[in-house]
Amino acid sequence: MNSTTNKRIALISVHGDPAIEIGKEEAGGQNVYVRQVGEALSQLGWQVDMFSRKVSVDQEDIVQHNSRCRTIRLTAGPVEFVPRDNGFKYLPEFVEQLLEFQKQNSIKYELVHTNYWLSSWVGLQLKQIQGSKQVHTYHSLGIVKYNTIENIPLVASQRLAVEKEVLETAERIVATSPQEKQHMRTLVSHQGNIDIIPCGTDIRHFGSVDxxxxxxxxxxxxxxxxxxxxxxxxxxxxxxxxxxxxxxxxxxxxxxxxxxxxxxxxxxxxxxxxxxxxxxxxxxxxxxxxxxxxxxxxxxxxxxxxxxxxxxxxxxxxxxxxxxxxxxxxxxxxxxxxxxxxxxxxxxxxxxxxxxxxxxxxxxxxxxxxxxxxxxxxxxxxxxxxxxxxxxFSWDGVASQLDALYTQLLQPVKEKEPALVSK
Ligand code: UDP
The missing domain is CATH 3.40.50.2000 (Glycogen Phosphorylase B;)
Incomplete structure (x- = not known):
């Protein structure tokens, strides 16, 4: 990869806004992960656009984290907090808005990294509509969650189907631990490509106070x-x-x-x-x-x-x-x-x-x-x-593993390859 303009990625996190306060309802590890990965990748030369759903009129549409990394909030459904189990119906509008953003800015995301099953559905649509390649991190697996709670939400069957489809069709799934990979294989599907790349932490920040x-x-x-x-x-x-x-x-x-x-x-x-x-x-x-x-x-x-x-x-x-x-x-x-x-x-x-x-x-x-x-x-x-x-578990280490993965996925497929495969 020689040109920096090729190093462009959309991180999609429909309900986990990377630019908001962490530690409150539905804002936890996923928000931290997306923000830290995005910022660390931008340091490695990637142009990173992180897409999330706007949940309050007070929120800015675009938050610039640094010159190569920003959060973009799309309006899809009501501009208010919606629990994630009720968010599926707003996804088609989210896809439309993302395509509109691309058009207005003359961008096309060849590669998207989706987070949580809602975003994985968005990634599956972008793959169908414009051939975007998809990397996906689950953050939580429906099949595991539903084994530990009593009230199964209405959206459960939809979620399980989408989680299976993305495992089988994404260019790569990122499992954050060997245990998560094992669950995907035993409980979701034997098909699909899984890499293990852990979550990270800011090793300079934590440990700084004795x-x-x-x-x-x-x-x-x-x-x-x-x-x-x-x-x-x-x-x-x-x-x-x-x-x-x-x-x-x-x-x-x-x-x-x-x-x-x-x-x-x-x-x-x-x-x-x-x-x-x-x-x-x-x-x-x-x-x-x-x-x-x-x-x-x-x-x-x-x-x-x-x-x-x-x-x-x-x-x-x-x-x-x-x-x-x-x-x-x-x-x-x-x-x-x-x-x-x-x-x-x-x-x-x-x-x-x-x-x-x-x-x-x-x-x-x-x-x-x-x-x-x-x-x-x-x-x-x-x-x-x-x-x-x-x-x-340093973010820098995690980001360099993701950098290598994305770079590999964006390599043009060599013309001779089909002949070699069929031999
Ligand atoms: N967190 C925070 N302030 C709080 C509570 C939590 O910043 O008051 C952060 C915490 O430091 C961690 C994240 O929220 O980075 C929680 O991530 P974890 O993977 O432990 O749990 P999740 O929220 O994803 O279930």
Whole structure:
């Protein structure tokens, strides 16, 4: 690839806007992934356009992240928040708007990287209409999700069909962990091309605040034993398990014990309801003086929270990758995580933290006690986690793997190839 104009890509993330606040309803790992991948690719010379659906009249139509990377918000359906399970009907308009944007700007995206199943449908249309090549990252697989929830949404059959079609027809699927690839193969289809390229983290940002400075900044006593949760308020994140596990810890009742639950929510929305439910449990168990709920943690303040904590707990029922675990490890903080999905790939049991069965209160409690009870081992786990993230999960490393993949997909197909294949 010699000309920079050829290095053009559309990252499509219909419901995961890469330019908005992270840590609130339906804004989490996918938004971070798209933004970080987009910005890192632009540093490698790509012209990156990230497409999302506009959800508020206050939002700008175009946000320029740097001279080669921007978020473009298309109007498709009502300009308001729509839960992702209700978003499918607005996709044809999204495709139309994207084609219109191309026309107005004399651009054609030869390559699109779609994120989550809604965007994968958009990519499938662009492939049909104009032959765009497609790379897809699932972020969540319907078939896995529906096994862990009680109320299956109406859109389920549509989602499962689209997820199978994209696996079988996209030029490449990006699985973010070997466990996710395994699920695609066993639960979705044996056909299709899958590469494993993990999610990454900003290794310069996380780990930038040491423990003493972090505790001073947050007003936390040097003696305190601090357990941290970071993430969205969603029942499938398992916050209830963590609260109950802290209640059962042998350190419970010790004035030094503290549980911080960081994550944003909006009253009346689904994350607001989950926060209310969690606060109800906290009150019922009489734990309020041990727990703080600081709300959404900004990107700027996150390294301070990770740095100040003795252990970060990721109690999700399922997690295809789990960015929080790598952010904590990058910060030198050991992780206790559910033994599921991508967490089995990022967290090395007994080496960078502990893996325990999901929703098992006693197992989480025991793991918390083991780590809080042994500060020297805690420090060793933290250092190993930091080394693991440095070597495997930097955004720069992830972006250079994607760069190589995109470059390969955009190579013109050699004319002689069909003859060779048929031989
Ligand atoms: N996050 C944040 N502030 C918060 C809560 C979460 O910035 O208050 C970020 C967190 O640091 C991580 C992302 O949201 O980068 C969550 O990603 P993860 O893969 O752990 O979970 P998901 O939201 O995708 O289920």
């Amino acid at each position: 423990r003493q400075a972090a505790r001073e900044a947050l007003g936390i006593d040097p003696q305190a034993k601090v357990v941290l949760y970071v993430g969205r308020f969603d029942p499938r994140k398992g916050i209830e398990t963590l609260v109950r596990a802290v209640r059962e810890s042998k350190f419970y009742g010790d004035k030094d014990l503290k549980l911080i639950i960081g994550g944003g929510s909006t009253p009346g929305n689904s994350d607001g309801r989950e926060r209310d439910r969690i606060e109800g449990i906290v009150n019922e168990l009489g734990m309020s003086k041990f727990i703080s709920l600081p709300g959404r943690l900004s990107r700027e303040v996150l390294p301070t929270y990770y740095g100040a904590s003795d252990v970060c707990v990721v109690p999700s029922h399922y997690e295809p990758f789990g960015l929080v675990a790598v952010e904590a490890m990058a910060s030198g903080t050991p992780v206790i995580a559910s033994d599921v999905g991508g967490l089995q790939f990022t967290v090395v049991n007994e080496n960078t933290g502990l893996l325990v069965p999901p929703q098992d209160v006693a197992a989480f409690s025991n793991a918390i006690d083991r780590i809080l009870g042994n500060p020297q081992w805690r420090a060793q786990l933290g250092q190993s986690g930091n080394r693991r993230v440095m070597s495997k």
